[in-house]
Amino acid sequence: MATTGRVNRRRKHALLDRTIQKHRKVKAGPRIDPIPQSYRPLRQACVRFNNQLFGGKLPPCLVTLQRKRSALGYFAGRRFKSSDGAVVTDEIALNPACFAARGAKRVLSTLAHELVHQWQHHYGKPSRSGYHNSEWAAKMAEIGLIPSHTGRPGGNKTGQRMTHFIQPGGRFDRIADALIAKGFALAYVERTTKTQRKVALKKRQSKTRYRCPCCQQNAWAKPVANLVCGDCQERLVP
Structure with missing residues (x-):
């Protein structure tokens, strides 16, 4: 009887363990791969902007997420090549540290800003490294992004360090709204914002x-x- 009792207890424990594991699997849900979730929408946005803002003329480029201090994004022409050397591609980098604070539409405007640099690299005449000239400024305005060194109306339209603001009702504004309406979203943003990190740093330094x-x-x-x-x-x- 004692042996039978021990066997029954073991069976009950084994059954309980299987039930717990099954419950945990159901509760956890399917595993989600963050890589395609993060990069697929950006690729789709590149294709849409290329077709509707640049006439489909821009070559495909490598989009990366890079932290660069005081930069929302950057363009680097011919930065990468395939392992066999047969293909050379440009890079557009976006700073993910700014995603949470800026939101989808403003991040898309940075992507379009860098696509203008790519357009100028292939079809225009860029100035010295980092300088935003009048040709770049004219193309920005053409697609509905108004260049400004302050990010507000009235700022300088050319210069070494430049940003922009979105022209209400302009070409970019309408296309970005349509993208977002069809589901474009930033799949992942940082758990803490830049402002929160500054507060934490100030607290540590105190x-x-x-x-x-x-x-x-x-x-x-x-x-x-x-x-x-x-x-x-x-x-x-x-």
Whole structure:
């Protein structure tokens, strides 16, 4: 009887384990691959902008997500080649650190901004590295993005560091609205925004770790604090 009881308990435990595992699998749902979710919409946007803003003239390019300080995006002509060297391609990079704060439409405007650089690289006359000349500014205005060094009306239309604002009802504005209406979305954005990171950094910088040179105890205080260890009577050093 004792042996039979142990067997029954084992069977019950095994059944319970299978039930728990089954429940966990159902609750977890299907695994989602973030790579195509992130890049497929950007590729579709490139194709749409190329066809409707640039007459389909732009060659395919590599779109990457790159963190670059103080840059929403950038264009690099002929940056990559295939492993066999047969194909050379341009790069357009977007800064994912800005996605959450800026939203889909403004990110799309950065993509279109960089496509203008690609257009000028292949069909125009770019100026020195980083400079946005009058040819670039004219093409921007043609597609419905108004160049401005401040990002607001009245700013300089050419210069070394340039941004833009969206012309209400312009070509880009209408095409971007149609893309978003058909489901374009930024699949993934950072869990913390740039503003939140600044607040956290400021909070960390407001406190300094001090250590007793004798007993090695730690204390945290403002950078100008004058602390003394209560056990050793030694001054704590940062």
